[in-house]
Amino acid sequence: MAPDLHEIAFERLAIDGQRYTKNRKAIVVILSDAGRPLSLADLLQSGDGLAQSSVYRNLIVLEEAGVVRKVVGTDEFARYELAEDLTEHHHHLLCTGCGAVEDFTLPSRVEQVVEAALATAARRAGFRAVDHRLDLVGLCANCG
Amino acid sequence: MAPDLHEIAFERLAIDGQRYTKNRKAIVVILSDAGRPLSLADLLQSGDGLAQSSVYRNLIVLEEAGVVRKVVGTDEFARYELAEDLTEHHHHLLCTGCGAVEDFTLPSRVEQVVEAALATAARRAGFRAVDHRLDLVGLCANCG
DNA sequence: CTTTCTGCAAACGATTTGCAGCAGC
DNA sequence: GCTGCTGCAAATCGTTTGCAGAAAG
Secondary structure, eight states: OOTTHHHHHHHHHHHTTOOOOHHHHHHHHHHHHHSSOEEHHHHHHHSSSOOHHHHHHHHHHHHHTTSEEEEEOSSSOEEEEEOGGGSOOOEEEEETTTOOEEEEOOOHHHHHHHHHHHHHHHHHHTOEEEEEEEEEEEEOTTTO | OOTTHHHHHHHHHHHTTOOOOHHHHHHHHHHHHHSSOEEHHHHHHHSSSOOHHHHHHHHHHHHHTTSEEEEEOSSSOEEEEEOGGGSOOOEEEEETTTOOEEEEOOOHHHHHHHHHHHHHHHHHHTOEEEEEEEEEEEEOTTTO
């Protein structure tokens, strides 16, 4: 975990007029330690007595502040990870068997090609791109 | 719409022991005409008196038969489109403002690079890739 | 005829929300 | 202290399911 992670989180929340409370810090720590997107159940299990509704509410606040990103997989559960500029650029392996989500990275040469092609496509469509998702869907090592 | 689209749909459903009924045909026609992923509300509006539960059930059947694909956007509504081998390989523009989903394509040179890189990444992770998603997230021309 | 599909209405479950009390500054 | 956060429990709403009758073959 980056040493200034909490400082950054604090600042981004401050911009939105939000506090960096104990619960919010706990969520950031858990996500930072996980190294993969976590579902609500994961967070509740890892956290110490966090209330479900508070976690949902805090995830929304953290997402709006740009500290956390929501990841939609193949099952019915939403998952969350730290914002990409707080970790490193990566993609997801989405298992259709168990719903698990794992991270992976691509060579920077490939990223550059994709980046350029997407920028062109977005411009052509009059679309203001903020982010992109490049995920693999299939069966993980356990389910395959 | 491909002339043999209904024949293909019929055959794929038959493999699963399913019938290609009037309702299912109607869904396929609507999706084929749309040229973009449609939400349930879109389908109910376009269809002529289709029951909500039947549409949901038929979409599941059609998805299992490989005729239809579910597309997850940025809003709370699931969307559906024809399977990729019945149309052409494409990607999605996901608008975070209004939730709209539009199609776009990339140059085949880019697709090849991505395809190869993903195959390598999947092999390395012991992941059996079935499909990939490469979508742009941002604001569409109307919301931007 | 038999099996599958359909439509209605009721059930389900992840997520959201109202409210009273507590914590942060 | 005042404002915003928390936890509990109830509400919301897209989606799923049970069942009796209709359609496909």
